[in-house]
Amino acid sequence: MSHAESAAAHAEASQHIEQRWRTAFESSAIGIAMADFAGRFFAANSVFRNMLGYTESELYQLTYLDVTCEEDRKANQELVRELVEGKRQHFQIEKRYCCKDGSLFWVRNNVSLVPEMGGVAPFWFAVVEDITQRKEEESARRYTEEKYRLVVETASDAVISLDESSAILLANPATTRVFGYAPEELIGKPLTMLMPEFLRKLHETGFKRYLSTGQRHINWQGTELIGLRKNGQEFPVEVSFGELTKDGHRVFTGFIRDISERKQAEEMRKQAQKAIQTTQAELARVSRLTTMGELAASIAHEVNQPLTAVNNNSNACLRLLANQKLQPDVLRRALEEIVADGTRASAIIARIRAFIKKAPTEKNRLDVNEVIGEVLAMMGHAFEENGILLQSELAEAIPPVLGDRVQLHQVLLNLIMNGVEAMTAIIDRPRLLWVQSRIDESGDVLIAVRDSGTGLGLEADRVFTPFFTTKANGMGMGLSISRSLIEGHGGRLWASPNSPHGAVFSLTLPVADGSPS
Amino acid sequence: MSHASVVFVVDDDPSVRSSLKFLLSSVGLQVESFESAETFLQRKPPDAPSCLVLDVRLRGLSGLDFQHELAARNIRIPIVFVTGHGDIPMSVRAMKAGAIEFLTKPYRDQDLLDAVRIALEQDRARREQERDLTDLQQRFDSLTPREQEVISMVVSGMLNKQIAGELGTAENTVKVHRSRAMEKMHAQSFADLVRMIEKLKGPAKKAS
Numbered sequence: 233m234s235h236a237e238s239a240a241a242h243a244e245a246s247q248h249i250e251q252r253w254r255t256a257f258e259s260s261a262i263g264i265a266m267a268d269f270a271g272r273f274f275a276a277n278s279v280f281r282n283m284l285g286y287t288e289s290e291l292y293q294l295t296y297l298d299v300t301c302e303e304d305r306k307a308n309q310e311l312v313r314e315l316v317e318g319k320r321q322h323f324q325i326e327k328r329y330c331c332k333d334g335s336l337f338w339v340r341n342n343v344s345l346v347p348e349m350g351g352v353a354p355f356w357f358a359v360v361e362d363i364t365q366r367k368e369e370e371s372a373r374r375y376t377e378e379k380y381r382l383v384v385e386t387a388s389d390a391v392i393s394l395d396e397s398s399a400i401l402l403a404n405p406a407t408t409r410v411f412g413y414a415p416e417e418l419i420g421k422p423l424t425m426l427m428p429e430f431l432r433k434l435h436e437t438g439f440k441r442y443l444s445t446g447q448r449h450i451n452w453q454g455t456e457l458i459g460l461r462k463n464g465q466e467f468p469v470e471v472s473f474g475e476l477t478k479d480g481h482r483v484f485t486g487f488i489r490d491i492s493e494r495k496q497a498e499e500m501r502k503q504a505q506k507a508i509q510t511t512q513a514e515l516a517r518v519s520r521l522t523t524m525g526e527l528a529a530s531i532a533h534e535v536n537q538p539l540t541a542v543n544n545n546s547n548a549c550l551r552l553l554a555n556q557k558l559q560p561d562v563l564r565r566a567l568e569e570i571v572a573d574g575t576r577a578s579a580i581i582a583r584i585r586a587f588i589k590k591a592p593t594e595k596n597r598l599d600v601n602e603v604i605g606e607v608l609a610m611m612g613h614a615f616e617e618n619g620i621l622l623q624s625e626l627a628e629a630i631p632p633v634l635g636d637r638v639q640l641h642q643v644l645l646n647l648i649m650n651g652v653e654a655m656t657a658i659i660d661r662p663r664l665l666w667v668q669s670r671i672d673e674s675g676d677v678l679i680a681v682r683d684s685g686t687g688l689g690l691e692a693d694r695v696f697t698p699f700f701t702t703k704a705n706g707m708g709m710g711l712s713i714s715r716s717l718i719e720g721h722g723g724r725l726w727a728s729p730n731s732p733h734g735a736v737f738s739l740t741l742p743v744a745d746g747s748p749s
Numbered sequence: 750m751s752h753a754s755v756v757f758v759v760d761d762d763p764s765v766r767s768s769l770k771f772l773l774s775s776v777g778l779q780v781e782s783f784e785s786a787e788t789f790l791q792r793k794p795p796d797a798p799s800c801l802v803l804d805v806r807l808r809g810l811s812g813l814d815f816q817h818e819l820a821a822r823n824i825r826i827p828i829v830f831v832t833g834h835g836d837i838p839m840s841v842r843a844m845k846a847g848a849i850e851f852l853t854k855p856y857r858d859q860d861l862l863d864a865v866r867i868a869l870e871q872d873r874a875r876r877e878q879e880r881d882l883t884d885l886q887q888r889f890d891s892l893t894p895r896e897q898e899v900i901s902m903v904v905s906g907m908l909n910k911q912i913a914g915e916l917g918t919a920e921n922t923v924k925v926h927r928s929r930a931m932e933k934m935h936a937q938s939f940a941d942l943v944r945m946i947e948k949l950k951g952p953a954k955k956a957s
Contacts (some may be wrong), residue, residue, distance in 0.1 A: 533806075536833040537762045541856040544768035547858035548775035557775075566771065573764050 263339070263360035266346075269353060271295035271312075280360055283339070285332035296356070301328035301336055315345050326363065337365040355390045396481060398423045409441040410469075410490045411437050412462030426488075428460045443482075459488065468495045534580045538573035545570050546557050595721075597632040597744050598640065600677050607644040608667065611652075618652055620663045627670040633677050634744040635721050643714040643725070647681040650710065654685025654734065661733065674722070676740040683734040688727060695727055753797035754869045758782040759789050759815075760804040760831075765854075770801060776862060786810040786818070794824055798876055800868030802861070804830035805839060813839070816846050825875065827868035831856065874894070886944055888934050897929040900922060903939075904946045 257264060263280035267273045272295045281291060284299055297305055304327035311323040322344035328336045342359045342541050384391045390407040392400055399422055403415040411418075411426055418425075423526055424432040452473040459469040473486040552558035604626060615622050648665065655663040664684040672678040686696060690713045711725075718725040723741040730736045756778050760766040763784070771782045780896045783789040787809055789801075805812035816828055830843050830851045840851040849871070850864035892900065895916075909927070913920040938943035 422867060533833040536854040537765055540766040540831075540833070540856070541762070541768040543855050543858065544765070544772040548768070548772040551772075551775040569764060573768075576764070 263358075263362070265296075265358045265360060267296055267356040267358070268495045269355065271297060271356070274355070277712075281336070282359065283331070283362060284329060288446045290332070296358070299329050301330050304328055308354070311343070315343070322721070325420075326367075337362060337364045337594070339363060387487070388489075390490075392418070392423070392426075392486050392488065394423055394484040394486070396443060398436070401483065402485075407488075410458065410461075410488060421661075426460055428458050428466050431458060459490070466490045535577050538577040538580075541573045542570050543578075545573075594638075595634045595636050598635045599632055599635055600630055600640075600647060600679060600741065601626045603635075603637060603640050604644065604667055604669060604679065607641055607648065610641075610645065611648055612654055615665070618656055619661065620652055620655060620665050622665050622667070624667045630669055630671065630677055633741040635741060639717045639720070643717050643739065644679070644681070646710045646714050647739075650737070651681055651683035651735075654683050654687075658685055658733075672740060674740075676742050678738060678740050680736055680738045682736045684730070685734045687729055687733060688735045696725075753779075753795055754873065755781060755795055755799040756801060756802060756865055756869070757789060757826075759784075759786060759807065759812075760802075761785060761806075761808045765804070768932045772858060772861070773802075773865065774947050778881055786812075786815040787929045789820075790818070792881065798869050798873035800827045800829060800865060800872055800956070802829045802831060804866065805843070813843060813846075816843065816848065820846070825872075829861070829864040829868055831861070849860070882948065885934075885949055889945075889949055891933055892930050896926050896933070899926040900930045900934075900942070903927060906944050 240282075254462065257275075258277050260277055260279060263277065263283055265273055265276040265280045272293075273291050276288065276291050281288060284291065286294070297308070298309055304325075308325055308327060311320075311325055314320050314322055322342060324340065324342050326338065326340045327413045329339050330336055340361045340363045344357050346355050346357050348354045377696055387406050390410040391402075391404040392407060393402040396402050399420055400418045403413075403418045405415065405420065408414050413426075426433055427435060438448075455471050457469055457471050458466050468491045469484055470489045470491050473484055475482055475484050477483070549558060549563060549566050604624070608622065608624065614620070624702060648667070651665050655665070661684060664682075666680070666682040668678075668680045668682070670678055696711050712726075715725045718739050718741070721741055723739055725737065725739040726740070728736050756773050758766055758769045758773070758780060761780070761784055766782045766784065769783045773780045781792075782791075786807060804816065805813045807815070810818065812830060812832075819826060819828075821936070827849045828843075829849050831842075831854055832839070832851070833854045843851050849868045850860075852860055852864065889897070897910060898916070902915065907915070909920050909923045913923045914921070920955065931942060934942060934945055936945060
């Protein structure tokens with residue numbers, strides 16, 4: 233090959249290389265631009281041109297500063313200066329380009345200064361990547377993060393994050409308000425310092441089990457627990473926890489809400505409801521007793537008249553006797569009147585008994601255990617108020633009796649109330665009230681009410697006498713009327729001493745016809 | 750206790766009524782009994798210390814209404830209430846209207862007798878006071894108009910000389926009027942006279 237040929241071949245080969253570079257430059261998937269030392273573009277590939285929307289000839293009229301967003305120019309110039317001064321070999325910048333149509337987009341530019349070489353003046357070489365999408369994602373992520381940070385910072389609940397050893401990683405400002413600790417007092421400390429002693433072991437074992445088995449020992453959403461404030465005060469909290477994994481480590485974040493006030497409100501509402509229930513029960517009791525109470529009041533008035541007359545006559549005789557002025561005929565007349573008034577009083581009682589027997593009754597087949605249950609429910613308040621321990625021994629499968637539910641209520645209320653009242657003065661032994669039901673030897677249904685009260689002493693037989701009472705405010709009619717009511721059912725009611733203390737009132741009721749006895 | 754005093758029992762229950770009469774008689778009291786408020790009102794008001802023992806629950810006019818009726822008729826007689834079935838509002842009403850006592854049957858006889866004694870004593874004292882006042886008024890009325898004039902001036906603190914000047918008479922004439930008036934009023938001293946005139950003025954003032 234001649235020198236000329238060789239030179240020609242060489243020229244051809246270098247033309248090939250030149251062509252290849254140019255093609256590579258032009259069809260690169262990334263923007264490439266070159267600018268002279270003054271910053272004016274003299275070469276740019278199609279990607280770069282398309283980014284900015286300029287034609288080649290338009291672009292070559294412009295410098296890099298012309299297409300750089302005004303706000304980013306200063307930073308860019310600074311980097312260029314450092315490069316010129318030899319402080320750097322190249323630089324990277326994220327900045328906004330301004331398109332021909334005025335719109336902005338983000339790019340990352342890798343810029344190097346190509347030094348003077350073989351007579352070719354030094355120039356700028358920039359590789360430009362459109363990073364608008366990444367920037368938008370970043371901004372969105374930052375916004376989201378900021379949003380969550382704001383939520384946590386301003387939350388009124390304590391927000392606490394834990395690592396896998398249950399040590400506190402983060403605590404928000406509300407933590408101070410809820411627990412009394414500043415966040416920095418908590419970081420690195422175990423979560424258990426915010427719990428009362430009795431919950432700590434529970435938390436530790438529960439937490440460990442969760443880490444190893446994934447089994448939760450409490451509900452993670454809205455569980456009510458007890459918190460411990462810095463000042464030692466315990467208070468109710470509602471806790472919700474969530475979990476996320478970061479670099480293979482699990483982080484737990486909890487929202488802890490102080491629910492003292494809510495609890496207090498709930499407590500007050502409960503108390504109000506209880507008060508209403510108590511009142512209702514009391515009302516029910518009173519309304520059931522009213523019939524008996526009204527009866528007793530009218531009896532009191534009617535019977536008081538002859539009693540007053542008996543007293544007046546007797547006292548007059550005693551006074552005359554004391555002054556030795558009592559004439560036999562005066563005495564006789566007074567005694568006659570006394571006898572007449574006594575008879576009148578008994579007649580009133582007899583009339584009332586007859587009235588009670590005649591009172592319209594509605595007899596149905598009743599389960600005595602059910603009736604007892606109803607009465608005990610009505611009396612619950614009285615038991616509680618008087619510190620009475622109730623023990624009921626109700627035999628199963630008791631055949632029904634034929635009875636008036638309201639009358640049996642009245643009798644049982646009366647017997648139980650008597651038992652309760654007989655025990656209010658007892659302080660040296662438990663106040664026990666037994667209520668029993670069973671079938672007795674003769675096949676009747678027997679109900680017994682026992683108390684551990686003061687007992688009846690020698691007066692067991694007299695308690696059924698009208699106007700006999702051992703109570704300061706008693707009318708002395710309850711047991712008398714009760715006995716009439718039970719006798720009206722074909723049953724019996726009697727009293728006997730309880731051992732070692734108190735009294736037993738027992739009543740029998742015949743089993744309803746057609747029931748196996 | 751005055752022999753003339755009378756206890757009136759008003760109760761519609763015959764055995765209570767008669768036994769009450771017996772009890773009150775046994776301590777030497779004079780007793781009249783009535784079965785209703787109406788029959789009591791038909792009787793001429795007594796001229797002697799007296800009181801009422803009254804059942805609250807009467808047929809016809811009730812005890813409490815009766816108490817008002819008596820007050821309306823200006824019959825001032827102390828009342829002891831008895832009741833077979835009294836409640837607190839009822840007793841408060843009765844006591845506010847001036848009852849001596851409110852007893853619930855069956856009461857202790859001593860309580861009743863004590864209440865009756867207090868009632869009679871109160872009525873006796875009231876009557877005595879009224880009688881004194883009537884006497885005094887009669888004595889004052891027996892003075893001549895000039896004597897009454899002089900006495901009013903004396904009591905108001907004027908000297909004989911001033912009174913004489915006021916009435917345009919001699920001081921001696923005033924002295925004569927004054928001593929005659931003192932005599933007619935049965936006044937022992939000047940202070941006594943002042944008390945009498947104050948007493949006479951008292952109810953008159955209240956009435957006006």
